[in-house]
Amino acid sequence: MVRQPYLKKGTWSRDEDQKLIAYIVRYGIWNWNEMPKHAGLQRSGKSSRLRWMNYLRPNIRRGNFTREEEETIIRLQKILGNRWSAIAARLPQRTDNDIKNYWNTRLKKRVISENKNSTAATTSTTETNSSMVENSSDTDSSLMLTNILLDSPVSTIDDLLEPPAYSCFSPSGSNLVAVDDKYSMGTDNNLVSCWETQSYLEQPQMIEGLDWEAVLPNSELSHSHHQQNYVPLDDFWFNPLI
DNA sequence: AATAAGGCCAACCGCATATGT
DNA sequence: GACATATGCGGTTGGCCTTAT
Numbered sequence: 238m239v240r241q242p243y244l245k246k247g248t249w250s251r252d253e254d255q256k257l258i259a260y261i262v263r264y265g266i267w268n269w270n271e272m273p274k275h276a277g278l279q280r281s282g283k284s285s286r287l288r289w290m291n292y293l294r295p296n297i298r299r300g301n302f303t304r305e306e307e308e309t310i311i312r313l314q315k316i317l318g319n320r321w322s323a324i325a326a327r328l329p330q331r332t333d334n335d336i337k338n339y340w341n342t343r344l345k346k347r348v349i350s351e352n353k354n355s356t357a358a359t360t361s362t363t364e365t366n367s368s369m370v371e372n373s374s375d376t377d378s379s380l381m382l383t384n385i386l387l388d389s390p391v392s393t394i395d396d397l398l399e400p401p402a403y404s405c406f407s408p409s410g411s412n413l414v415a416v417d418d419k420y421s422m423g424t425d426n427n428l429v430s431c432w433e434t435q436s437y438l439e440q441p442q443m444i445e446g447l448d449w450e451a452v453l454p455n456s457e458l459s460h461s462h463h464q465q466n467y468v469p470l471d472d473f474w475f476n477p478l479i
Numbered sequence: 480a481a482t483a484a485g486g487c488c489a490a491c492c493g494c495a496t497a498t499g500t
Numbered sequence: 501g502a503c504a505t506a507t508g509c510g511g512t513t514g515g516c517c518t519t520a521t
Contacts, residue, residue: 248489248515270506286507287490322509337510338488 245279249288253278257285258293291334298330302339310336311344 245253260276266289269282278285291297302310306328313324321333321340328336 246491268506281491282506283492284490290508291489319510333509334489341511342487 243279244281244284246284249280249292253280254288254293257289261289287334291332296330297332299335302331306331307344310340311348314340314344314348 256276256278257273260272264272264275266272269286271282273280273282273285276285280288309328310324313327317323319337319340321337325331325333325336
């Protein structure tokens with residue numbers, strides 16, 4: 238019987254983050270199950286992937302959802318339900334986990350209370366709208382509703398699930414690269430796609446001399462609680478020369 | 480000052496789906 | 501087509517922090 242190597246769980250340390258970033262920057266993403274071993278991590282591929290996707294990958298915005306983002310989440314949740322990845326695809330800098338957490342801890346309560354408050358007041362308006370929807374097929378009506386809510390035409394429900402052309406900044410911070418990727422490709426591939434358009438081999442040098450103390454999420458800077466505006470890697474990805 | 484309660488969020492778990500053989 | 505493996509997704513949990521008492 239093959240003994241499973243010890244796999245660490247729980248919060249990621251700064252050192253682990255550093256190892257994972259350094260490895261991905263150098264070798265890219267190729268196999269989540271194998272990568273952690275080669276990166277010197279005692280973590281499962283699943284845990285590593287999650288850490289990367291939700292926290293370490295470039296171009297992630299954290300905390301402080303704007304009013305517009307809140308409205309978008311509320312609208313899309315109404316239309317799509319708890320399809321967080323589909324919702325996140327419409328908010329490219331947000332992770333599905335972040336959106337899910339934000340919804341569960343704040344927006345859901347707000348929506349429920351607003352619905353309670355507005356139920357009595359909007360009965361007549363709602364009746365008008367619902368009769369409009371009822372007169373068409375289910376698909377048509379939901380699309381109509383979608384168009385109204387999103388202020389942009391959606392011809393099919395697939396259009397809604399299809400994210401806008403994915404765009405990202407190259408690690409060098411010099412070029413904005415638009416990548417027209419299929420949602421099913423996943424963000425892992427998007428990342429590689431973005432980097433491939435750059436001089437990918439330059440990446441290893443880029444991280445040398447990087448001030449990890451300032452960059453990594455577990456640094457003292459980011460540890461001061463509720464420093465939600467601080468985006469751990471933005472400085473690095475957007476302007477590595479800072 | 481102590482501690483209980485609640486909020487928040489990172490991370491885990493289990494299941495579904497995609498991909499490779 | 502069947503099976504194995506990898507990846508993606510959403511629900512849930514555990515622990516830290518803040519606030520109230």
